[in-house]
Amino acid sequence: MRYGSTDVLDGVDFTVHRGEVIALLGPNGAGKTTTVEILEGFRARSAGDVTVLGVDPLNGGEDWRARIGIVLQSWRDHVRWKVRDLLDHLGRYYAPYSAPDRQRPIQVDELMDMVGLREQASRCLGQLSGGQRRRLDVAIGVVGRPELLFLDEPTAGLDPHARRDFHDLVHRLSDLEGTTVVLTTHDLDEAEKLTDRILILAGGRIVADGSADQLARNVSSQAEVRWSVGGQHFVHATDDATEFVRDLLLTERDEVRDLEVRRASLEDTYMALVHRYETGLDQDQNPSPGAATALTNLKRAR
Numbered sequence: 001m002r003y004g005s006t007d008v009l010d011g012v013d014f015t016v017h018r019g020e021v022i023a024l025l026g027p028n029g030a031g032k033t034t035t036v037e038i039l040e041g042f043r044a045r046s047a048g049d050v051t052v053l054g055v056d057p058l059n060g061g062e063d064w065r066a067r068i069g070i071v072l073q074s075w076r077d078h079v080r081w082k083v084r085d086l087l088d089h090l091g092r093y094y095a096p097y098s099a100p101d102r103q104r105p106i107q108v109d110e111l112m113d114m115v116g117l118r119e120q121a122s123r124c125l126g127q128l129s130g131g132q133r134r135r136l137d138v139a140i141g142v143v144g145r146p147e148l149l150f151l152d153e154p155t156a157g158l159d160p161h162a163r164r165d166f167h168d169l170v171h172r173l174s175d176l177e178g179t180t181v182v183l184t185t186h187d188l189d190e191a192e193k194l195t196d197r198i199l200i201l202a203g204g205r206i207v208a209d210g211s212a213d214q215l216a217r218n219v220s221s222q223a224e225v226r227w228s229v230g231g232q233h234f235v236h237a238t239d240d241a242t243e244f245v246r247d248l249l250l251t252e253r254d255e256v257r258d259l260e261v262r263r264a265s266l267e268d269t270y271m272a273l274v275h276r277y278e279t280g281l282d283q284d285q286n287p288s289p290g291a292a293t294a295l296t297n298l299k300r301a302r
């Protein structure tokens with residue numbers, strides 16, 4: 001994908017399976033929004049093939065669009081509109097696309113309960129708080145019971161309770177309704193909790209693709225074992241934590257306390273992978289000692 005004479009996406013190639021929840025992660029300017037806008041049919045690509053729900057997004061008609069839900073980073077509507085009226089109005093748009101196995105739209109009361117907006121049903125949009133507005137954005141995205149849902153930084157501005165409700169909603173959509181979800185976020189904890197798979201984009205290329213656990217193992221196969229004996233604390237990095245812990249318990253018997261086995265967090269992994277890309281080490285298929293060192297240093301710095 002080019003903007004003018006600058007390539008911002010190059011060789012981005014991935015498939016998302018039905019019902020999968022994936023996150024696109026990457027530093028600012030990596031190309032996440034551009035990728036998602038191409039998939040949504042909002043941006044014409046300069047090259048490459050794209051198929052979304054069996055259709056090239058550039059040729060997607062009304063019926064294709066009705067199968068897709070989109071939650072943008074920010075959205076504005078007329079401040080005097082009321083929550084219930086707006087959702088009711090938007091829902092009607094989807095009614096002609098209802099199917100026996102996928103009733104469209106979601107009924108307004110059910111929808112407001114899903115996103116926790118029942119108490120604000122009669123409020124004007126101009127009276128909503130930032131977090132309530134975000135809940136409304138999510139409701140607008142899912143009112144048509146989408147088969148594929150795009151979420152652009154969906155929980156920015158939500159309090160922890162609303163964030164947890166939102167995570168439950170995404171699980172419900174994917175587990176019970178088979179909704180496929182593609183989200184962009186800078187919240188690594190959220191990506192780890194919510195998704196089956198993570199794609200990391202850097203400099204317009206996919207530099208990693210896998211579950212949080214797979215990515216962590218690709219960066220470093222080592223786990224960190226922590227324990228204490230007689231008030232003294234120990235740390236050991238090992239490739240085989242199970243074997244090490246077994247030996248430890250045999251040797252130290254009942255003296256071992258505070259035992260903890262820790263693998264690289266998604267944050268460690270993300271930082272190491274982006275560092276690998278920035279230093280050119282990602283050309284190497286095998287994880288390099290340099291990347292592992294970066295990971296270790298990150299851990300020590302905590």
Ligand SMILES: Nc1ncnc2c1ncn2[C@@H]1O[C@H](COP(=O)(O)OP(=O)(O)OP(=O)(O)O)[C@@H](O)[C@H]1O
Nearest residue numbers: 003004008026027028029030031032033034035201
């Ligand atoms: N309309 C445009 N014209 C020219 N360049 C653009 C345009 N939109 C984005 N870019 C450039 O394309 C690159 C990718 O931008 P994009 O918005 O896709 O990144 P992003 O990963 O979503 O970033 P962020 O995390 O900051 O939202 C950036 O270098 C950006 O400056």
